[in-house]
Amino acid sequence: xxxxRTIKDxxxxxxxxxxxxxxxxxxxxxxLEGWLYRQDLGSFLDMTNLPRAFREIxxxxxxxFSLEEVAREEARDGTTKFLFxxxxxxxxxxxxxxxxxxxxxxxxTQVGCRMGCRFCLTGCTGFKRDLTRxxxxxxxxxxxxxxxxxxxxxxxxxxxxxxxxxxxxDESLAAFRILVSDKGLGFSHRKVTLSTVGxxxxxxxxxxxNLDLTLALSLNATDEETRSFLMPIxxxxxxxxxxxALRGYPLPPRKRFTLEYVVLKGVNHSSLDARRLARLVKGLxxxxxxIPFNPFPGAEFERPSxxxxxxxxxxxxQRGLSAFIRQSRGLEISAACGLLRWKKGPDSWALIDRSGRx
Numbered sequence: 099x100x101x102x103r104t105i106k107d108x109x110x111x112x113x114x115x116x117x118x119x120x121x122x123x124x125x126x127x128x129x130l131e132g133w134l135y136r137q138d139l140g141s142f143l144d145m146t147n148l149p150r151a152f153r154e155i156x157x158x159x160x161x162x163f164s165l166e167e168v169a170r171e172e173a174r175d176g177t178t179k180f181l182f183x184x185x186x187x188x189x190x191x192x193x194x195x196x197x198x199x200x201x202x203x204x205x206x207t208q209v210g211c212r213m214g215c216r217f218c219l220t221g222c223t224g225f226k227r228d229l230t231r232x233x234x235x236x237x238x239x240x241x242x243x244x245x246x247x248x249x250x251x252x253x254x255x256x257x258x259x260x261x262x263x264x265x266x267x268d269e270s271l272a273a274f275r276i277l278v279s280d281k282g283l284g285f286s287h288r289k290v291t292l293s294t295v296g297x298x299x300x301x302x303x304x305x306x307x308n309l310d311l312t313l314a315l316s317l318n319a320t321d322e323e324t325r326s327f328l329m330p331i332x333x334x335x336x337x338x339x340x341x342x343a344l345r346g347y348p349l350p351p352r353k354r355f356t357l358e359y360v361v362l363k364g365v366n367h368s369s370l371d372a373r374r375l376a377r378l379v380k381g382l383x384x385x386x387x388x389i390p391f392n393p394f395p396g397a398e399f400e401r402p403s404x405x406x407x408x409x410x411x412x413x414x415x416q417r418g419l420s421a422f423i424r425q426s427r428g429l430e431i432s433a434a435c436g437l438l439r440w441k442k443g444p445d446s447w448a449l450i451d452r453s454g455r456x
Contacts, residue, residue: 105160106134106232109272109283122152134233135282138243161185165236179239184209184377190260192237192243193239201245202254205237207260207270213295214330217318217360219394220260228266228362232262234273237284239413244401255285257292258314258358264292264300274311288312293358296329296340305347314356315344319366320374328366354383354420360408360431362391363400372413379419386414386421 106314108116126148133145142156168189169181176196183189192372193204209226211218225246233259257263263270267439270292276282277290293314294301304311319325325332332340346354357379361367388411391401407423414421 103160103162103231104185104230105162106164106276107230107236107447108236117225117372120155124315126152131281135276136240136284138239139245142157144337163236163240164230164232165190165240167240173281180237180244182237182240184229190229190233190237192241192259194241198349200253201250202256203238203241203252204256204259205234206259206261207234207257207263207266207273211261213262213263215316215318217326217362217391217397218398221396222394228269229261231269231272231276234269235283238268238277249336254289254291256290256314262295262297264294267303269299271307271309274309274395284434291356293356296335296337296343297331298343300334301340301343305343308348310350312356313344314358315340316360317375318360318362320378322367325433328362336418345382347448354385357384357386358389359386360389360391361402361410363402363406365399367402367406367410369413372410372417375414376417384419386419387424388421388426395455407455 104426105113110127113130114124114321117124117126117130129148130145133139135452137144137146139162142153142160145153165182165184167180168183170178172178176194176240177182177196180192180194181189182192188209190206190209192206195204196204206229208228210224210227211220213221215221221341238252245252249335257270257274274290274292277285278287286385287310291312291314291315304313314386316329317325318328319332322332322337326339339372347355349355357375359366359375390404390408391397391399392405393399411421411423
């Protein structure tokens with residue numbers, strides 16, 4: 099019978115102490131972590147260079163994975179949504195996005211989200227709990243095992259799924275450190291990106307850690323009033339403070355900040371928005387990712403036309419900004435963030451009423 103503790107929720111120091119208490123040699127830690135993070139395992143018994151008795155102890159005390167895949171949807175373009183169930187029955191999504199020579203996995207950091215952004219289905223369904231470091235890492239490990247069966251390899255990881263990573267600061271950063279560690283999954287720092295709505299204190303804390311972490315800001319509006327309407331967090335940390343925090347963040351050479359900008363029909367893509375955005379980022383090395391809105395049931399916004407998005411991109415480029423349109427992926431499956439979880443969830447789940455329309 100498997101144990102109920104999740105081994106990947108333990109820090110390296112905690113795991114070393116656990117091994118020491120059982121009289122295991124010091125090199126056992128590297129052996130164990132090599133199996134946990136570099137190999138695709140089905141059980142602890144697969145760790146063939148460890149003593150059989152020790153593998154049985156691991157099986158009794160720990161569970162190997164904190165998540166189990168319960169649904170998968172694949173689009174014609176190869177975009178694949180994975181739905182995972184946690185040990186307590188809560189469910190989270192991960193999205194695999196193929197793009198030329200890259201294979202990027204978008205991972206979740208919370209069950210739901212407390213930021214309440216009006217254009218985001220996850221924000222409209224409320225917050226349940228934070229994910230642990232093990233639950234964040236298991237999304238990567240389980241999807242990596244699936245793509246390796248197809249002869250492919252994950253190249254990039256982005257913390258942009260369900261939840262706000264900096265609202266779950268300690269667990270998100272613990273997972274990041276294991277992702278980029280030589281003792282962990284071994285990803286390059288350049289291949290891991292974290293997105294935030296702009297939690298100013300946490301951005302300052304992150305800046306002090308000097309992690310060489312690629313940072314993305316979910317911007318979505320160029321004036322305080324519109325951003326506060328779209329993103330309630332802007333009332334606590336106004337746009338001016340967020341941009342000041344971004345300017346104070348140590349940006350490594352040859353890197354740029356990414357500004358994520360969801361384009362909402364008739365809301366935030368005028369020529370005036372382009373002028374204001376250029377003023378906001380003057381002197382910063384940035385690229386702007388324009389993301390046409392993905393509708394979801396009950397949404398109060400509409401998707402802009404291709405012409406409207408192209409015109410906004412042209413306005414930005416005329417003002418010297420690097421602006422790219424993120425092509426919508428997987429539109430014939432549950433494209434909006436959180437939609438697969440919502441579709442597969444209990445009938446009692448409902449959208450938070452923010453507009454009087456649902």
